[in-house]
Amino acid sequence: MxxxxxxxxxxxxxxxxxxxxxxxxxxxxxxxxxxxxxxxxxxxxxxxxxxxxxxxxxxxxxxxxxxxxxxxxxxxxxxxxxxxxxxxxxxxxxxxxxxxxxxxxxxxxxxxxxxxxxxxxxxxxxxxxxxxxxxxxxxxxxxxxxxxxxxxxxxxxxxxxxxxxxxxxxxxxxxxxxxxxxxLRDNHRTTREIAMLASEFREGTGDEIALPTRVGPTPTVRRVPSLKHFLAEVSRCFDAEPERSIGIICRSTHTLRDVQSELRRLGLSRHTQAYVHDDQYRSVINFSTRPIRIVSTASMKGLEFDSVFVPDLDAYTEDPTGVEARLRFLVMCTRAREDLHFAHRGPQEPAILSNIPESLLIRHPG
Structure with a gap:
């Protein structure tokens, strides 16, 4: 925090x-x-x-x-x-x-x-x-x-x-x-690279937010064979900088629980918290401890993390030109302060990212 x-x-x-x-x-x-x-x-x-x-x-x-x-x-x-x-x-x-x-x-x-x-x-x-x-x-x-x-x-x-x-x-x-x-016109949270990617999902011609001057790594999207492979990358990120806050944003509660179980298998349970509304075991998050936090897209608004990982792009199957879909990705991108990582398991990159220029999103085919 x-x-x-x-x-x-x-x-x-x-x-x-x-x-x-x-x-x-x-x-x-x-x-x-x-x-x-x-x-x-x-x-x-x-x-x-x-x-x-x-x-x-x-x-x-x-x-x-x-x-x-x-x-x-x-x-x-x-x-x-x-x-x-x-x-x-x-x-x-x-x-x-x-x-x-x-x-x-x-x-x-x-x-x-x-x-x-x-x-x-x-x-x-x-x-x-x-x-x-x-x-x-x-x-x-x-x-x-x-x-x-x-x-x-x-x-x-x-x-x-x-x-x-x-x-x-x-x-x-x-x-x-x-x-x-x-x-408030200035972006005080993200790097320039994340802000540029987020701007691809903005709608309307309202008041513009100036691009930040702070720079960082270009966001990435990666094809992975399994959730386990992607979360191994999360584990490596945590091992390299254990004080950095990590947000894992999931589309569904089912995926959220799978992510939590896999991180537990990787030995990270004492560093991990998950939030699910009306779940007595996952209804409270202490933002001063346990730097890996798993939340859903329904709960991500207003939060921020140093690193954001999105493990389930295949779940975003709605019309990528729709206002609601674009807003969801705008909010998701702008939760990250320093770096942003997407993953999908299907053979094709999800449509909502397919038209993003290479200069804004580094693609790893797997």
Whole structure:
């Protein structure tokens, strides 16, 4: 885990910390811009000024990452999750669970919640700092405005938005903001080579992220006879630099468990952690120990690792020109700080990489 000190922050990052403590604000920028880091610093700045602050996101794994990112900053903060904050807020005010419209109780009845708050004249003085804010429903932001809650939202622009999610423009309208979002334009995470590969998967013509000046090895794709052969390369990488963080990103939980089993066979179990939502044995990751971490594509957002390995390219069989497929690879690439490695076992390189120029991706036929 690497978080820059205040002295190491760039001018555009200090502009996030220096935003007014009153009102609501939106920060955006493409992957690598430092939104997660700035969410932590923004919450810390508000807490230092004596504000009642909650820092949260929708993803449970990213919540763990935020809480552990900088103990000296986050120990004074309420670091929680979206659902937990809503339920605790509602229970404090109404002594009951929030109204929902689904059997499982995770989709809230926002119309009823607004009505209850108006009738009971409920307000709040807290300030919320939200990472990955595009993952929350627009009705949540409308409720925040109704309650008078100040919100600082860090959100990705130019992303496809699914049900119960929000675009940056929708968030701004829901919060009643007139000013444009603050845009983090510089890539503070990856090398130039990784950023150039990631740019091949970008959609739209929104605000551009400048290419970093820091250089490193060109990303690779390799045909391997088996998962065992590919993970032997992971083992060699770990042996060479045991302090380097390694992320292994899998498409499915089945592959994730196979990877964990194979690393155990290679004698790396005490250096390895895996995350699977709702799995009691794989639901917590300590980001300060065990530098090899296995996650799924569903949980990778907001995380970063020195080295990233993708062992199962054959599983990505959807239309490679689709927005969702391209976004997935954009996010996957930008999890890596230093080096990036793909592998496939089939005879043909997956279509989503087949048109990538040789200058951006080194190919090893096996």
């Amino acid at each position: 690497k978080i820059p000190s205040l002295l190491d922050l760039e001018i555009e990052q200090h502009s996030v910390i220096d935003l007014p403590f009153r009102g609501s604000h939106v920060i955006t920028g493409a992957p690598g811009g430092g939104k997660t880091v700035m969410a932590v610093y923004r919450a810390w700045a508000l807490a230092t000024a004596g504000r009642d602050v909650a820092l949260f996101t929708r993803s449970n794994l990213l919540h763990q990452y935020l809480a552990q990112m900088a103990p000296d900053l986050t120990e004074a903060l309420n670091v929680t999750t979206y659902h937990r904050w809503i339920r605790e807020f509602w229970h404090r005010r109404f002594r009951t669970d929030p109204p929902t419209v689904d059997e499982d109780g995770w989709i809230y009845d926002w119309v009823e919640m607004q009505r209850e708050c108006i009738v009971q004249r409920v307000g709040a003085t807290a300030h919320l700092v939200i990472d990955e804010g595009q993952k929350l429903p627009v009705a949540f932001y409308r409720l925040c405005r109704l309650l008078g809650v100040g919100v600082t939202v860090c959100a990705d622009a130019n992303q496809p938005i699914g049900d119960d999610e929000s675009t940056v423009s929708e968030i701004c309208r829901a919060l009643g903001l007139q000013a444009d979002p603050l845009v």
